[in-house]
Amino acid sequence: MDTPVRLGRYLFTTLNGAIFGGTTPPAEIPNFEDREPSTSRVHTEAPGEFEPFLTDVLEVKNDLFKGLKLPMEIVDAIVDFAEYWPHTTTVRRSGELSISAGRGREEERLILRSYPLGYLPNPLDTTECRMLDEYSYPTIKPQPWKTIKEVEGEATEEIRNKWLLSSQLKGDHPCRKIVFTIKSHDQGWGGEPQNKGTYKGSYTWFDVGKEELVAFREGQEPATLPKDPIHTLEVPVEECDSPTITCAFHTIIPRTESYQTSSDDVDIEYHFHHPLEPDTTCLQKNLTAVKQMQTHKIVWSCDDNVDPDSVDGKELDNEGRGRETATGEFVRGMRIGDVVTVWGKARFAAWVNFIEEVKIDVYWAV
Structure with a gap:
């Protein structure tokens, strides 16, 4: 499955869970294992929990904008609704x-x-x-x-x-x-x-x-x-x-x-x-x-x-x-x-x- 589709399905599942309840299946979480570590990551997440780096968020927005051809206003709304934010x-x-x-x-x-x-x-x-x-x-x-x-x-x-x-x-x-x-x-x-x-x-x-x-x-x-x-x-x-x-x-x-x-x-x-x-x-x-x-x-x-x-x-x-x-x-x-x-x-x-x-x-x- 290519990256834009995987990311789209992941965010769709996240939004669906936020609205109707339930959790995100681990298989739907994007695979970021091969990426360079980001300086915004200062903690280790619990098992089954994914906390994005700054670079993860920027890549997701780019994939939704260019890969799925979504308007940036929609991309911002999706990312905010999913609370897909970096943090310290x-x-x-x-x-x-x-x-x-x-x-x-x-x-x-x-x-x-x-x-x-x-x-x-x-x-x-x-x-x-x-x-x-x-x-x-x-x-x-x-x-x-x-x-x-x-x-x-x-x-x-x-x-x-x-x-x-x-x-x-x-x-x-x-x-x-x-x-x-x-x-x-x-x-x-x-x-x-x-x-x-x-x-x-x-x-x-x-x-x-x-x-x-x-x-x-x-x-x-x-x-x-x-x-x-x-x-x-x-x-x-x-x-x-x-x-x-x-x-x-x-x-x-x-x-x-x-x-x-x-x-x-x-x-x-x-x-x-x-x-x-x-x-x-x-x-x-x-x-x-x-x-x-x-x-x-x-x-x-x-x-x-x-x-x-x-x-x-x-x-x-x-x-x-x-x-x-x-x-x-x-x-x-x-x-x-x-x-x-x-x-x-x-x-x-x-x-x-x-x-x-x-x-x-x-x-x-x-």
């Missing part, structure tokens, strides 16, 4: 981590970052997300920048254009889906007895944040740029007109707040604002007073459109999610260079968030 994966599975609430404890902690949207990992990158070194990029503690207004970097657009060409992002809203996978549990006791085994009264949870790309040429970094620690991305010479460009990432969620610590205007401290309790933007709560490990898979899609005040919005509460997390706005608002972050939280004495694994998959259209 980062995961933290470095052993169980605990976040304890109470006086003098760190009650919110950055757990993991995604790769910047549009950045393609090189072949040496792994699912532990090496960008500068083995550990710094995913979990290095962010610092508030000493400015509330939007930060602009002289070389930001240059880097965005480079990543746009390499990743082939399509449209004004290229990010199509973000999938969070979390394995965690609380301390296994506490709270109101009637809430045990539900998401009500849970004070260990996870929130989503966002960082934006800001790129500077040597000597152009602003004085407000945090120096220690700061996570940056070195730009290889061949990727940029100037090898001295440094990419930093400015935290925009959670927002930065300033506090004047004395009558002197120079004595100002900057902090991130975190809600006291899980609010309407909460990514996922742990089940209350359940010590067994739980796995939650949360999917945010660009076409989500759930009204927070609707019945479906209220149902999210029963699933341990915030009512505003299924509007699709976060996914549609992702720009080239944006980074998704996951924060672990715990509140009130004796509550502990035990975390075994957190994974972020970011999908985009080409």
